[in-house]
Amino acid sequence: MIRKGEGVLWTLFGLSVCFLAGQSHLGSFREPGPGFVAFFSGLLIGGIGLVMLLAAARATPPQSEPPGSAFSPRHRRQLFFTLVILCGYTLLLDKLGYIVTTLAMMWAFFYASGGRRWMSSLLIAAVIVAGTYLVFDVWLRCRLPRGIFP
């Protein structure tokens, strides 16, 4: 079932892509410029968005919300919690370094999902940090951020 909102979103997105492509010089068929292909991809997205919009307008609205779009408050909280941790980890990774931030992230996840036992969560997190640091930084030389450590 296609929703009207989808059609509107993609039509607008496609138009924006066409506009951006136009700004970066379209060129011509004889001499295509940097925006040439992007313009056609925008046209494709916008055109299909329009088709979706028309199809949704013609279709009868569904009686109930389709499966897959359900979003319980518990799931919303869990999703929000995970995303906050991921964003926080990314923000602090360069400043505090791999060891500190990863330890904090792993601890938070294990503490939240493993029965709120902070000591065992910390221990598991420490083992994981040590193991991954040894494998990726020391052995595979992936250059993980040092942060507060020299």
Next chain:
Amino acid sequence: MNVIYDLIYGFGIALQPGNLIACFVGVFLGTLVGVLPGIGPVGAMSLLLPVTFVLPPVNGIIMLSGIYYGSMYGGSTTSILVNIPGEAASVVTTLDGYQMAKRGRAGPALGIAALGSFIAGTFGLVGLMLLAGPLAEFAVKFGPVEYFSLMSLGLSLLVYLTQGSILRGLIMAGLGIFLSLIGQDIITGKARYTFGLTGLLDGVGLVPVVMGLFGISEILLNLEKIHERNITDAAVKNLLPNREDWRRSAKPIARGTLVGFFLGILPGGGAVIASFVSYALEKKFSRHPERFGAGMIEGVAGPESANNAASSGAFVPLFSLGIPANVVMALLLGALLIHGVQPGPLILTQHPEIFWGTIASMYIGNLLLVVLNLPLIGIWIQILKVPYRFLFPLILLFCFIGAYSVGSNVFDLYVMIVFGVAGYFLRKWRYEPAPLVLAFVLGPMLEQNLRQALLISEGSLAAFLTRPLSAIALGIALLLLFSALIPSFQNKRKSMIAEG
């Protein structure tokens, strides 16, 4: 005869200690990600992609290929023992494999899956060897017009075979092409669509995009599900199938190998479709189709052979034309390009060590997989017992390490999170990420070939229609997409996808 000399040369490369270790690590990790639900071969390959930067190209490609076909083997273990497919190509194995396990026949089910995979994988490689060379020689004559049309056909096929609405698939393809164009223009060097962000000057990275769309979004979706794993209590014994099992499985293995290999070559085809087609075929050939789903060994032998043969077949268009047939091959293409190797017709002459070394390593890898899958089954069962709440933080961490180590850049992590969240909502609203990723990888090549073709033809579109191969490819692509709008074809497509 030349093929035999080349293969011997390939074995000389593959048996070098470094390449042998890469092959072992690849198939081991492949089996592991195949066993573990939640991280598929695409995620595992993107995770290890940065690691391969420090290795010689042949080493890296051997390892990444090993992950791909290794995951096909490992996926059957979870399907048979837990009724949860480790990856998409093993979904169909759950139907009869789990039923066999419940009846105390987990051993023969696992055994025939591993041995059938070995046979199919080996024959698939023979096909790859025999077909890739001549196709590459033929493809030397291709120009930008043919390449553009073939890539368009590949993309259209993938969109056509994608689950759900074809319109959504097309949107994903368009989005993938646009995203691939972000960064500096290949001809003028002018920055495009970067919004002043220096992190986007080099374009959006393949690894953060794939990690986000396949790794992070998968975890976010899995957080909503309750992971109950009913690992079969019956002890796994008698792994070697008996004479009767072999008698019943011989033809399904042969059919699965043939079907799988040719469906693997098709752009947009691949292991998932091959396994379903093989299952449907076995049901049609069987004298007792009603017994399928209740523990028929044919329902395990055929699909498991097909998905392995397909994984060999998928290498044909990549190596001979430089066109990836599916997302995994797109990732492998990305890896080759990062290493400065251009896959395509010239790979046989310019980098024979990569082509023949990889093929020979796949023979070795297939053998290693039988050794890994049969005697180590106990270890895989123990790994399956690790609760998901302990696994997902680890998978997340690996995604972060993978995305960060590409360029030691925190910007890539933001890109990964953005694509993770976008992927989560897109998948929730039934948008498949596969066309986006394939279009993202093909985008720069599509652009380059289209612009070159138009420059050469002085803006005439007739060039695309007057060259036979291009006209055929574009004709099929358009036919496929327009056929999806005709109601009777629409129903046929839906039933085909539902079956597969």
